[in-house]
Amino acid sequence: MTKAEIAEAIYSHLGGFSKRETADIVDIVFDTMKDTLARGENLKISGFGSFLARDKHARRGRNPQTGSEITITARRVVTFKLSQVLKKRING
Amino acid sequence: MTKSELIEAVAARSNLPKKRAEEVVNCIFSSLTESLLREERIEIRGFGSFSIKSYRPYKGRNPKTGDTVSVRAKKSIHFKVGKELKERVNDVD
Numbered sequence: 001m002t003k004a005e006i007a008e009a010i011y012s013h014l015g016g017f018s019k020r021e022t023a024d025i026v027d028i029v030f031d032t033m034k035d036t037l038a039r040g041e042n043l044k045i046s047g048f049g050s051f052l053a054r055d056k057h058a059r060r061g062r063n064p065q066t067g068s069e070i071t072i073t074a075r076r077v078v079t080f081k082l083s084q085v086l087k088k089r090i091n092g
Numbered sequence: 093m094t095k096s097e098l099i100e101a102v103a104a105r106s107n108l109p110k111k112r113a114e115e116v117v118n119c120i121f122s123s124l125t126e127s128l129l130r131e132e133r134i135e136i137r138g139f140g141s142f143s144i145k146s147y148r149p150y151k152g153r154n155p156k157t158g159d160t161v162s163v164r165a166k167k168s169i170h171f172k173v174g175k176e177l178k179e180r181v182n183d184v185d
Binding site for chain 1: 093094095098101102105106108115116117119120121123124125127128129132133134135136137138139140142144166167168169171173176177178180181182183
C-alpha cells in the first residue's frame with residue numbers, strides 16, 4: 001500500500017473531497033506525524049501502535065567490513081511498537 | 093501526541109472541521125490496518141515502511157525456570173524509518 005492508495009481509500013470512503021484534496025490531506029497527516037517525531041515527541045495511535053522518538057547514547061561499535069573499532073555517535077531514532085490490539089488481530 | 097491531538101493538529105493545518113479531520117485520520121489508520129491484515133507491505137515515502145514478518149513455531153525456554161516451552165508460529169510488524177524522517181529526527185537543533 002502506498003500514499004496514493006490511501007488517498008484513493010479516503011476518496012471512495014468519505015466523499016466530498018476531490019482527488020487533489022485527498023492527496024493533499026494525506027500529506028498533511030504524515031507531515032504532522034513527522035513534525036511531531038522530529039520534535040522528539042512520541043506519537044501514540046490507539047489500536048494501531050506507538051511511534052517512539054528514542055535517544056540513544058554514543059557507544060563503541062565495529063565496522064563489520066574492516067573490523068576496526070569506531071564510536072557510534074549519540075543519536076535519536078524512531079521505533080514502532082505495535083499495539084496489543086493489532087498484534088492480536090494479526091495473529092488471530 | 094495521541095490520535096485526538098493528531099486530529100486537532102491536522103484540522104488546524106488543513107482548515108478542515110475537526111469532525112472531518114477525524115474521519116480522515118481514522119480512514120488512514122483503518123486503511124493501514126486492513127493492509128497489514130492482508131499481509132500487504134506499506135510504503136509511505138519519507139515516513140517509513142511496514143512489512144510483515146512471519147516466525148515459524150520454535151522451542152523456546154522460560155528464562156526464569158529453564159523449562160522448554162513451544163512457541164507458536166506468529167506474525168509481527170516491522171517498521172523501517174524512512175530516510176527523510178530518520179534525518180529530521182536525528183537533526184539535533
